[in-house]
Amino acid sequence: MSMSKRLRGVFAAVATASTADHEIDCARSIALARHLLSNGCDGLNVLGTTGEATSFSLEQRRRLMTAYADAGLPLARCMVGTGAAALGDAVALTQHAADLGFAAALVLPPFYYKGVPDDGLVAYIEAILSATAGKPIPLYLYHFPAQSGVPWHPKLVRRLIETFGQRLSGLKDSSGDMAYAREVAAISPEFNVFPSTEAVLLEARAGAFAGCISATANLNSDLCGRAWRNGDKAGYESAVAIRQLFDGKALVPGIKAVLAHIHKDANWKRPMPPFAPFPDADTKEVLTGYDHVRGHAH
Numbered sequence: 001m002s003m004s005k006r007l008r009g010v011f012a013a014v015a016t017a018s019t020a021d022h023e024i025d026c027a028r029s030i031a032l033a034r035h036l037l038s039n040g041c042d043g044l045n046v047l048g049t050t051g052e053a054t055s056f057s058l059e060q061r062r063r064l065m066t067a068y069a070d071a072g073l074p075l076a077r078c079m080v081g082t083g084a085a086a087l088g089d090a091v092a093l094t095q096h097a098a099d100l101g102f103a104a105a106l107v108l109p110p111f112y113y114k115g116v117p118d119d120g121l122v123a124y125i126e127a128i129l130s131a132t133a134g135k136p137i138p139l140y141l142y143h144f145p146a147q148s149g150v151p152w153h154p155k156l157v158r159r160l161i162e163t164f165g166q167r168l169s170g171l172k173d174s175s176g177d178m179a180y181a182r183e184v185a186a187i188s189p190e191f192n193v194f195p196s197t198e199a200v201l202l203e204a205r206a207g208a209f210a211g212c213i214s215a216t217a218n219l220n221s222d223l224c225g226r227a228w229r230n231g232d233k234a235g236y237e238s239a240v241a242i243r244q245l246f247d248g249k250a251l252v253p254g255i256k257a258v259l260a261h262i263h264k265d266a267n268w269k270r271p272m273p274p275f276a277p278f279p280d281a282d283t284k285e286v287l288t289g290y291d292h293v294r295g296h297a298h
Contacts, residue, residue: 040225
């Protein structure tokens with residue numbers, strides 16, 4: 001349980017490299033993880049939305065998690081996405097995360113059926129917690145209603161915390177609704193809320209949130225780190241400017257296109273279906289903007 005207390009600061013929702021035949025490229029994925037952890041990230045969110053978790057099979061997701069452990073990456077600084085539409089898959093993934101020693105499991109609601117009752121969502125969480133009672137990995141709720149279609153609404157979050165206590169460690173909020181983020185953060189001082197944008201870093205630093213878990217931290221982790229650790233205004237503004245380059249564009253393929261540019265490796269451009277590669281015109285526009293921000297970031 002104490003491990004969950006250490007999850008604070010800048011987390012990249014780390015991208016997952018894939019091969020031409022739609023397998024996970026573990027070597028490239030791990031190299032990126034190492035790079036981010038040594039360049040400003042306090043931790044990583046592995047196999048989240050940016051990591052295309054729901055586009056990979058149970059077996060593929062387990063394999064990448066195992067590869068992280070085998071590579072000796074600091075799992076005490078990593079939370080891993082284990083949510084799934086099928087309860088059995090969510091249980092299996094969360095058990096695997098607990099067995100390997102990941103710091104926390106980040107759980108999407110079961111996302112196919114919409115308008116489901118709170119009782120059903122409580123039963124889903126209860127089953128995951130019961131199955132991992134032997135190795136009680138902390139659970140973070142993953143609130144992303146624009147994608148999942150199923151919210152962890154504040155009344156339900158409160159009920160889950162009251163029912164399950166310490167095992168419910170926090171929430172990642174990808175809704176962009178800061179009023180929601182503040183409301184769930186206020187439920188309990190023990191409940192750690194990570195909004196999904198680096199734009200909250202200075203507010204988080206002042207104690208409002210545990211930090212941020214951001215897709216664009218794949219690209220600007222050094223700048224985010226400066227903002228979080230030193231309250232560096234220029235670093236903060238540059239980090240936010242990089243995030244804004246993706247407004248109105250396909251974020252996940254866009255992140256991968258810029259990773260290909262940063263790491264001089266075209267293999268990073270490849271997303272999993274149903275995504276398509278970032279369009280050439282968008283790539284050109286974003287890379288021009290990225291290089292411009294970088295040129296002025298010092």
